[in-house]
Amino acid sequence: MTIRVVHYLNQFFAGRGGDEAAGMPLEAIEGPVRSGALIQNLMGGQGEIVGTLVCGDNYANEETEATLEAAGEALDRFRPDVVIAGPAFNAGRYGLACGEIGSLAESRGIKAVAAMHEENPGAAQHRRRVYILKTGESPVGMNEAAAKIAAFALKLARGDEIGPADEEGYVARTRKIVRAAKPGAQRAIDMLAAKVNGNPFNTEIPVILPDRVEPAAPIADMSTATIALVTTGGLIPRGNPERQTAGNPEQYYTYSIEGMTELDGSDWEAFHGGYFNGTASDNPNYILPLQQLRTLEDQGVVGGIYPSLFTMPGVGTSVPKARRLGARMADEMLEHDVDGALLVAT
Secondary structure, three states, X not given: OOEEEEEEEEOOOOOXXXXXXXXXXXXXXXXXXXXXXXXHHHOOOOEEEEEEEEEOHHHHXXXXXXXXXXXXXXXXXXXXXXXXXXXXXXXXXXXXXXXXHHHHHHHOOOEEEEXXXXXXXXXXXXXXXXXXXXXXXXXXXXXXXXXXXXXXXHHHHXXXXXXXXXXXXXXXXXXXXXXXXXXXXXXXXXXXXXXXXXXXXXXXXXXXXXXXXXXXXXXXXXXXXXXXXXXXXXXXXXXXXXXXXXXXXXXXXXXXXXOOOOOOOOOEEEOOOOOOOHHHHHOHHHOOOHHHHHHHHHOOOOOEEOOEEXXXXXXXXXXXXXXXXXXXXXXXXXXXXXXXXXXXXX
């Protein structure tokens, strides 16, 4: 019997558009759409994508209840054996939506699998409820990711035994108790001997070391230095004309502060999903201390303030994406001879 599959895609991967289409509500379409055709082909006739759910990233994350209600109705209609979500790679909003759809399916007794980069916030939030296969950061790896998710979905639907995370390639969910061939002391000695002799070994307790960043040399003379102001506190012009998100941003924004002595709550506000925004919206200088820096500038402590501020909401941003955004900011600052940046903690 052919396995019935429902596939979830966001607006971009479904070919509906980029951020301009991110507000589209969920639609249920019969058959495969775009990458779904590839996944279906890789199933080799064992599985058929009977329906595709397409939703805009913003709508899925801002109108989650309505999205899940519509998705539930579609699942009732298509009656799938398994739900596939993604691959979302490192697209955070997409990853979060994939996790929600997968969790919905599992809550209804339908097997589900999503695919995304392991540092996608969707993986951290939903890995205990949904199998999440690891992918690379970008859609360049679509063919490989599609092959993995097609094979894994078939295993789930057939009820095959699912092996450990490191063997199957999914993000670890829970610890599983197994009986080892050797006692712990002997295994530890074997690993130590392998390490001393330069032989390969696998630790039973993976150690994830934090990133180390070599600090830049101190600024020699602050009185002649140009300082840029950066915030991850979600500072936006009042009314949010660029329609920025409250978390997991795809880009940072720059706004002119030339000639301003302070930030006024009538012109600026905070839009951030990680803290109460009221105080910062009343006095935006809390999240970007322009007023204090102007005082230091007037006193000659700093040479000048870069005429544009850099802003984004940092909450929910994966480490790889943060690296990319930070590198772009640094390149822009270097291009304009900025000597240093002040990033105030959110």
